Amino acid sequence: MSTARTLVVITSDPEGPVVRRRVRAFEPHLARAGIAIEVAPWPKVWPLRKETLAKAEKAGNALVLSRLLRVADVARVRERVRRLLFDFDDALPFRDTARGAGASATREDRFRAIIEASDAVSAGNAYLVLLAKLAGATATLLPTVVDVSDGPAAPEPPDSPAVLGWIGSRATLPYLEAKTLTLAAVVAMGKTYRLRVIADAFPSMPPGIPVDEVRWDERTEEAAIDGIHVGLAPLPDDPWTRGKCGLKVVQMLARGRPVVASAVGVQCEQIRHGVTGYLAKDDPEFVEAILALLRDPAKRRRMGAAAREDARARWSVAAWAPKVVAYLERALA
Numbered sequence: 001m002s003t004a005r006t007l008v009v010i011t012s013d014p015e016g017p018v019v020r021r022r023v024r025a026f027e028p029h030l031a032r033a034g035i036a037i038e039v040a041p042w043p044k045v046w047p048l049r050k051e052t053l054a055k056a057e058k059a060g061n062a063l064v065l066s067r068l069l070r071v072a073d074v075a076r077v078r079e080r081v082r083r084l085l086f087d088f089d090d091a092l093p094f095r096d097t098a099r100g101a102g103a104s105a106t107r108e109d110r111f112r113a114i115i116e117a118s119d120a121v122s123a124g125n126a127y128l129v130l131l132a133k134l135a136g137a138t139a140t141l142l143p144t145v146v147d148v149s150d151g152p153a154a155p156e157p158p159d160s161p162a163v164l165g166w167i168g169s170r171a172t173l174p175y176l177e178a179k180t181l182t183l184a185a186v187v188a189m190g191k192t193y194r195l196r197v198i199a200d201a202f203p204s205m206p207p208g209i210p211v212d213e214v215r216w217d218e219r220t221e222e223a224a225i226d227g228i229h230v231g232l233a234p235l236p237d238d239p240w241t242r243g244k245c246g247l248k249v250v251q252m253l254a255r256g257r258p259v260v261a262s263a264v265g266v267q268c269e270q271i272r273h274g275v276t277g278y279l280a281k282d283d284p285e286f287v288e289a290i291l292a293l294l295r296d297p298a299k300r301r302r303m304g305a306a307a308r309e310d311a312r313a314r315w316s317v318a319a320w321a322p323k324v325v326a327y328l329e330r331a332l333a
Contacts, residue, residue, distance in 0.1 A: 004034040005332050006059040007085075010052060010077065011067055014039045018066050018089060020218075021144050021247060022124070029321040035328055042067060049073070056081050061332055064118075068092055068110040078117045085331050086114050089124035089144055091243025093131060098174065101238035111135055120331035124245035125266040131243070140327050143266070144245040145320050146254050148312040153256020153304060154226040161192045162294050163212070165228030165257070167221075167248040170201035175241075177203045179234045182283045184209065189287070191294045198224045225255040229300060230293045231277070233261035234286070246270045253277070254311040258303035260289040270315065276307035 007030075009023055019039055027037050038059065040052040056062040057080035064077065066088045078084055093111045095104050115121060115135040123129045123139045132139035157163065164183075166176050176197070183195065187208040195205060196212040198221065205211050214224045225231075231252030235241045242265040249270045252259050259277035261267040271277040278289035293300045313319060 005061060006036045006038055007061045007063055007328070007332065008052075008056045008059045009037060009039045009063045009065050010042050010056065011039060011065040012042060014041050017247065021146070022087060022089060022142070023063075023065065025145070025147070025317045026321055026324045029325050030328065033325045033329060035325075035332065042069065053077065053080055061085070063087060064114055066090060066092070068107060069114060071110060071113040074110075074113045074117050083119050083332050084117055085120045085122070086118040087122045087142070088128060089243075089245045091128065091131060091240050093135075094239045094243070096171070097236060097238055097240050098171070101240040103239070120327075122327060125243070125269075127242045127265055142324055142327065143315065143320065144247050144250070145315050145317050146247070146250050146311070148254045148308065148316040148318070153308045156229050156297075156301060156304070157227050159194070159227075161194060162229040163194045163196050163227060164230050164232055164290065165196045165198065165225060165252065166232045167198045167216070167225070167251065169199055169216070173199060173201050173203060175234050175236065176232070178236065179232075179283075179286065180205060182286050185283075185287045186290050186294070189291060191291055193294060196224070196228050221251070222255060225252055225257065228252075228257055230290065231257045231259035233259055233267060235262040235264040235267065237262070237264045241265060250311055250315045253307040253315070256304040256308040258293055258300055258307055260286060260293070262286075272306070272310060276303055276310050
């Protein structure tokens with residue numbers, strides 16, 4: 001099918017994970033529907049912003065992707081396009097956890113401005129859909145998903161002791177570090193393990209918890225996950241973290257690894273408690289869940305296999321591509 005429509009995606013980081021996971025992953029499917037994607041940055045300097053505005057005006061359609069533009073800039077984009085879309089995967093009206101996870105008048109004003117100006121809004125989880133509703137829009141829920149290849153997962157590594165794995169970044173490392181005493185309690189109860197941290201920064205752990213420092217790289221990320229036995233996804237419960245879309249949880253499930261996760265936000269949907277992993281409401285439950293998986297390799301492997309199949313059915317690009325295409329076709333009509 002020849003391309004009939006072009007959608008200019010306006011974003012902070014054209015090469016970032018939000019673009020890769022929420023746009024590029026569906027690009028082949030959109031192309032078959034006659035929708036071409038052009039990703040454009042929203043730079044800090046006005047002359048370069050003018051270039052992005054010109055691209056949007058030429059295309060006639062723009063998608064502001066998880067970015068809070070200034071109110072005046074929302075108006076500039078709106079007046080240049082026929083259809084304006086907004087997609088977000090964070091609790092944008094709030095500051096992040098490191099800054100207190102409190103409401104921000106500036107962020108709320110910008111959020112409401114883009115919500116009110118948009119012809120269609122999509123969001124990564126039910127909590128974000130609610131935030132859009134409170135700002136006056138009906139949002140379509142489109143979760144962040146991953147590719148899940150055919151066939152079974154890679155087998156567990158033969159390493160002894162077992163490897164617990166965490167994926168994140170410098171920004172989210174405090175979530176893991178907050179569980180230092182919890183992780184130490186597992187060792188104190190007689191189960192040794194290695195902790196694999198796949199990130200761009202690494203924690204300091206007590207001597208009894210050896211840390212495998214694996215520098216995050218998109219090309220080797222899946223192989224790094226295959227080297228773990230159990231995934232970890234600790235989160236505090238606050239207005240910011242309730243908006244997280246759980247990409248790292250889904251990545252580990254998709255690789256066939258059970259995950260022990262805090263019972264916060266979308267993680268409560270991503271983990272089928274007792275089937276694909278465990279949801280923990282507090283530190284004792286976190287310890288109990290980790291011990292259960294370290295002590296019973298058969299259960300761990302059974303949960304891992306279930307996790308992969310569940311990810312394929314509920315959190316994969318293949319499962320969601322038809323819905324994403326249908327949504328954008330309606331939004332651009």
